[in-house]
Amino acid sequence: MSPRDQLYEGGELVDEAQLARRADRRDSLLTAGTFLTLLVLWTAVTGSGLWAPLVNPIFLPSPVAVGDAFVRLAEQGYQGKSLLHHVSVSLYRFAMAFTVCILIGVPLGLLMGMMRPVRAVFEPPIQAIRPIPKLALLPLFLIWFGIGNLSKIIVISAPVLPLIAIGAMQAVRSVSQKKIQAAQALGASTWTIFWRVVLPASLPGIFTAIRMSISIGVTMLVAAELTATSDGIAWMALTASEYLATDVVLVGVAIMATLGYALDRAFRTLELSIVHWSGKD
């Protein structure tokens, strides 16, 4: 049993696990209900071969047609490349961008939170860059970084890096002063206070920043594959729309939505297993 499932009150163990499990099951049912309702509405409007569609299939193909398109794409690929290739190319760009953003953004944010001079140097430019629509910089990135994967990775990183860095900085700055004072009064050095108090106390906030930036990263994937490429899952959806192949567009959209959702869940699971103290103050 994980620590979260137990609660001690006055020395007595209250087993809340069963109550929590029941609530979880009810939540899952409600969520499944939401998706089922959407699917039913979608089927009703488009007919799905059962009755005449109310909407022209060019605007909205039926779930069955989208499923067929997925099978077709999986078997025959898209524009000479397999569906798996398109998915892995996009995943590669996304993963590279996120790895770089976490490796640079988290340490930078921690330093900004800990040291005023570092904050004075980096925070104003980062805050100034944040409101710029990164899509407007796309042509510049292509000129500067070429048409290869590098420019795609930079396009995705452009909004994600500031978000993670500022998130990590704010996480550090909101660490309770009392905990730091407690560590000081116990004789801890600045270095010990950073590693054993500030960093662990900031981790929940850092995880939140990373999870928030996942959806922005998926959005930027579309921007990154807008031009100067001939593969990727967003590129597939974008080019298919030019041919009014709405079913292929929807397959691409569904894959990106799944990707974003799965990544968010994966980080949530990681968060729960690492920062079990999240929200316990």
Added chain:
Amino acid sequence: MTIEPIDLDTPERRASAKLVVAGLSKTFGSGAGAIEALAPTNLSLARGDFLCVVGPSGCGKTTLLNIVAGFERPSAGHVELDGRQITRPGAERGVVFQQGALFNWMSVLENVAFGPRAGGTSAAPAREQARALLDLVGLAAFADKYPYQLSGGMQQRVGIARALANDPEILLMDEPFAALDQQTRELLQEEIAKIWRTTGKTVLWITHSIEEALFLATHIVVMTARPGRIKAAFRVRFSEHEDPLVSATPEFVAARREIFGLLRSESQRAQRLEVEA
């Protein structure tokens, strides 16, 4: 047996003192917006004294503790512990906070072992020491739990064990039981009295509660409303009796009434200050 007025700033007391607070004052801000939290204050504590400071909110009693702990710098005056002037936090002064100062990412045992580890003790002896202290505060069975899994009273016990782990020269307690319910508070007060008797530590204890002060202290200081200064100081002997029911004696009730009378007008003044602010 009753309380006797006492001067905590005599040359004799100062000569043999463990802790000396000399001309200590603190003003926050400057110019027109400056707020004088603590007016120049003098007092001396002998080794083994248990001083409770009571006063209305905003009377600077926490400021006094923060300066002794080294978290804040005084505007004037200074604090000496064993003849050495205090300039920053240090392991020879153990601090217990009201709540929320435990490290939730460490087990209870690791929390208590944190001080010795930070002081350079290697892991195994530090853990042994921590286990002994958890035994002392009655939490031996909870060593491997995390602080957030414990009740408020148990968390305060962890805080006390953690502060004791460095074997400090003085314990600084900032309203440690203020967030607890009455029953838990009374039980913990008895245990603190027991721990104080066994360890013989010098204690500076900030509290709102007159009963708590009378029950635990060897000396009580009553502070005025802002700017805080010492309004009265007493020698107290109720804690010598090791009797949890001492609070029912007529002497205790009379002492309680005397201090309540001193505090009441200050609390009223503190409220007026708050309304004006």
